[in-house]
Amino acid sequence: MRKIVHIVALLLEVLSVFAQSSFKNGPLKVSDNHRYLVHQDGAPFFYMGDTAWELFHRLNREEADRYLKRRAEQGFTVIQTVALAEFDGLNTPNALGDKPLLNNDPTTPNEAYFKHVDYIVDKAAENNLVIGFLPTWGDKLFKSSWGNGPEIFNPKNARTYGQWLGNRYKNRQNIIWILGGDRTPRDGSEDVATWRAMAEGIEAGVGGADKALMTFHPQPNSIQDGGSSKWFHQDSWLDFNMHQNGHCRDTPVYDKITVSYNRTPTKPTMDAEPIYEDHPVCFNVLVIGFLPTWGDKLFKSSWGNGPEIFNPKNARTYGQWLGNRYKNRQNIIWILGGDRTPRDGSEDVATWRAMAEGIEAGVGGADKALMTFHPQPNSIQDGGSSKWFHQDSWLDFNMHQNGHCRDTPVYDKITVSYNRTPTKPTMDAEPIYEDHPVCFNVKDLGTSNAYDVRLYAYLDLFAGAHGHTYGCHDIWQMYSANRPAVNGPHIYWQEALELPGANQMKIVRRLIESRPLLDRVPDQSLIIENNYAPAERIQATRGTDYAFVYSAAGKPFTVNLGKISGQSVKTHWLNPRTGEAKDSGTIPNKGQQKFTPPSSGYGQDWVLVLDDLAKNYPVP
Template sequence: MRTRIVITLLVMLVTTSALQAQLRVSDNKRFLITHDGEPFFWLGDTAWELFHRLTREEAEKYLRDRARQKFTVIQAVVLAEMDGLQTPNAYNEIPLEANDPTKPREAYFQHVDFIIDKAAGLGLYIALFPTWGDKVFKNRWGIGPEIFNQENARVYGTWIGNRYKSRKNVIWVLGGDRTPRNESDVAIWRSMAEGIVTGAGGYDQTLMTFHPQPNDVNDGGSAKWFHNDAWLDFNMLQTGHCRENNVWDRIKAAYDKTPAKPVLDGEPLYEDHPVCFNAKDLGTSSAYDVRMFAYIDVFAGAFGHTYGCHDIWQMNAPSRQPINGAHYPWYEAIDLPGAQQMQYLRALIESRPMLDRVPDQSLINDARGSNDHIQATRGKDYLFVYSAQGKSFTVNTARISGSMLVARWYDPRTGEVKDAGRFEGREAKTFTPPTSGYGHDWVLMIDDASKNFSLPGMSK
């Protein structure tokens, strides 16, 4: 028993120490890396109401389950969306005195501290939203109230940046589902960002982005307003909750901005969500819906992906009124199939050299449309092609190294691999996935045979 306790403590120490140095942007400005230069795959979950609605015991269960499912980042909001200023947390605490951002209440933030630290102990990063955007701009669907101006945004930013400067598992995210209306809104967010940088001790002590509403396809998400700001380390998009969505073009628009910055889809279509907010006519989203956008996003150039679940973001429970037709309590929804399948995307990407991976549609002859889209990506010695409905395609194999190539089919539903043969490189070759039709998505893996890469999820 004593030996088991010692081993458990050592595992916790090793896990925690791995998060004692902040993530940073890679030298090629396309990825995030750890303090020792190892590539980091962002597999996120939108747990917006985590701090606001869960007890410590519930939060720990949620974090343990997501760590078990190989998630790496949890996106959560301090001043929460669902009346986060007036409705208290699970311990009857509200975050601010009299809705004043310059007067944070210690008891509320001790609960936030606990969850951030518990996440670190499980090897999880927290993408920390200091506030949801309705506290800057309420709009018709927000509760608000609007409490921020340039002056108090800087004070609050400085305070919260200083409070969490020693927590190296914190990634800062401003915005919170709001598109700046005008220069005044932009100035408030910039003021909060500069406050965080000041409180944390400088630009090299923060990793930060901005989460907008879906905006025009060519805008590049956060890049529309903040691309050249020193505090914005990577661009974030929200591609929204519809099926007919050319997410690949949206990722590309941000990817192609200069100077280069990493890009991430921070809110795509959630699992079990009313499609386009219209469940009556369009139904609710499936595991296939969220899986398809995940692979397309990453193959189109994103350095990772954020999964979301309609029941999880709101922490739905029998004691709460479901929002927009949520079906399951959060503790059941946590095991929905789409969430379980996200780990196979991470395993695939991590199985090959990550830092030389680029999007490359010149690998294929037909990208097709929004429902049966085909998306390609490659490194120097390998390539992946995702076929959303198992349609055939022709691959230009001369784009990677190797006189002899090995091909395999990867199943995004199970993580299983099927052999697809060996052949000489430098030639175009047509491939037909094992099955086809709606929900029958496949990834073709082609490797330089001389590299002897391991299968996804397995070490060499």
């Protein structure tokens, strides 16, 4: 029996050696000039990595074969993947039904699980691919606000686990060891000591520091930190530095690389986790406008269920708890207020301020929380949220509310908050919703439509709002057959997703983003007919080299030219209902010019787009 076991073990070793023999130029090391990686024979090695973090954990052997073969064909040279994976890697079995550790103990790895890891490492070698081998994702050391954990590592068991891994893979030539797992070592913790112990264990397991090529994968940090070099540059086990982008555009990672590149002693450096293809930019595919509470929990008023539970003390505590919980979420805008007007002579203002103070404390500072206030409708001179909080440093931009009525001059209210000092962005956060009882009076005024919501989007934005909120009466309450309804919704929320007004919001966004956004200002002096009532309103806005004029009912208007750059102006009519743009010719950029929209009447709104001809802007 022992002879059979010995023969099987020998066969496995032979197969491993055969697989590794196809890794043509031998193991990797740092080049003599300490700037690059080379094979043992001096042949240059270019690190072209792919992040397949869940490869060991989620793919079966057939899937892994396909993945590795294709990545090799595409020219990749390194596959970065994790033994103790991010997505509940300790308690959710791999594709073959095995967990990596016995009883979540790093000192007792599961042989069955690591046989699958062996297979993938060797299959990578057959494809002449290096495995960027992460012993663990960082949540097993520091769970932070994402990752499943649990936190199982300390310096002692990290060394044991590292040595076990090093010994197991000491004959695999296609491994680069990557510690860190997307975590920043915490000040005052054992994190640095634990990673150092794991590195020490790996070196002991493979038989010496010269037999392990090793680095550290951090979270994004500041330019002066220099990625992994902040903590480990002087450590002999750290052979080269890594940085991370954070999946954002326009991040000066090149400056961070310069810092680690220039550190002494000289070590190679790289961006190990840049922005991914097809990834939410800065994790911000959709922003959540996060209301900590609806206003009835502060002031029940005549609607809402309450009860009234907040005061300044518990509001601060709750705000701080929320801020701390979501401090690492980059896609949150905090919205206080919850559709309530602070009452004179009450603690309302103090309570909202306390909640804002708590949120800022929880997220780690005022610069880490973007915050505003959602009021009920108020008068033109009040200026929305600016009435109470404009001088408060926590209020980053103002909000208004329409009240779900037609013909409300919200553009004038926006003008008030737009012109307040200090300058802050402003917007209509609750305009008239689509399919909503107009002014809550369906009997006399009927229900709002796509034109109602479209009209306020253009009027508000052209009056100076930085953004806009769409709403739908059927969707805000997620109306369905098995839920109670409020104020007579008509269709279930799933069907309401396709209402025309919602689909027309993309036309608004496309127009605003089609021209330089940050220099756009409201400018009613651009037109002669600049003071019509809401139903027939003409509203104008412009940048340095373009202008938009909205005609709510297709009424003609006269433009004062010469307010944007250029000798000639290219004009288009944009149909807000369909998004179609019609060429309307080129005119000299001087004097006055009358424009008549292609159609007029109720629901026949149009946008005139004027561009400096020399800018050659695309059709809107």
